[in-house]
Amino acid sequence: MELLQGAVRAYAWGSRTTIPELLGRPVPSPHPEAELWYGAHPGDPARVRRADGSEVSLLEIVDADPHGQLGTRCADRWDGRLPFLLKILAAEEPLSMQAHPSAEQAAEGYAREEAAGIPRDAANRNYPDPTAKPELVCALTEFHALAGFRDPYRTVRLLREIETPGLAHYVELLAGQPDPDGLRALFTTWITLPQSALDELLPEVLDACVRHVREGGEFAVECRTVLQLGEAHPRDAGVLAALLLNRVTLRSGEALYLPAGNLHLYLYGTAIEILANSDNILRCGLTPKHVDVPELLRVVDFQCGDMPVLTGEPDGSAAVYRTGTPEFQLSRVDWDSVDRREVELDGSGPEILLCTAGEVLLYDDEGTKVELRRGESVWRPASDPAVRVRAVGEEVAQLFRATSGTSLRGH
Ligand SMILES: [Zn+2]
Structure with missing residues (x-):
């Protein structure tokens, strides 16, 4: 396991305090900081700091040894790419209203735009990649959103x-x-x-x-x-x-799963988001960015009713947000101020662990020890042995664990 540094994304809707505070930088920051990306997304991969002080991007690490880093099953299924991206979202202002395509729609839309010769980074490109983009958003503070048709x-x-x-x-x-x-x-x-x-x-x-x-x-x-x-x-x-749309308020620890076609808009608050490693977004407006209404209408799902709020199903010492999506799974471990139990995380990676409160100690049988404070994270390749984790100090502690979907773990 190696310490991972997230990549800060400075969108206008971001907060000037949440992310700098989390990373121990002066507040307010000169620009709004909206997202912190922990992953191997080519647009902004997280970085691993080596013992000698050098830094290397997680994308390069995965590209150099996909089978070792991701495990054979995961590497084969996702073409050697880490299938998920973990983010911290710090929304001060509403984002755009949007929906994401299914795997079939994404593959078809991508092929269509490739054939039409639209550059992948063009502002009017709807499908820069051929992948679905399911998302799960889990509140760290009270988090407000519009999601799904009422x-x-x-x-x-x-x-x-x-x-x-x-x-x-x-x-x-x-x-x-x-x-x-x-x-x-x-x-x-x-x-x-x-x-x-x-x-x-x-x-x-x-x-x-x-x-x-x-x-x-x-x-x-x-x-x-x-x-x-x-x-x-x-x-x-x-x-x-x-x-x-449904007006949803999530309390800390509560999550929404946004499958393909779900129309949604994040309004305000701090959250963890885990999503498939894709940029396929169809916007409905409320943004200066590209809006393609006919394409949006092909993708939006008009199923209606209350959005299910996920609280995390107990699974051993963790709470798991089950969605059935093959790209990712998010789970959470909480320790109160007196609880110092040890939790074992199996070695079936790949995974990213992110501490969101207090301080935790990770250690394995090979003598590796890493301490994570709030805002810090580690990358654990699939080839790593099982690791144990417990809270240290006297504070409450919280750890999020992002992995690929259960069916694709192991070697
Ligand atoms: Zn979205």
């Missing part, structure tokens, strides 16, 4: 509650077909409205949301979110789309 009966109630003449016609459309097809029809209509129609409708909707919030109505939280998005993007159809 039960249409509730959406009809919300739209009737905020009472806007400009919406009346659409409410009746959805009320007449309160199912995924009705949602698809309404979403498609809204997302393709001409700008002139949006410019008329959006101010009216935002006024109605203000009234509903003032009255302390049943959907005040949802309306506040719509207002926040409308303030930043007053002419964007994504503000209307936000009326259709």
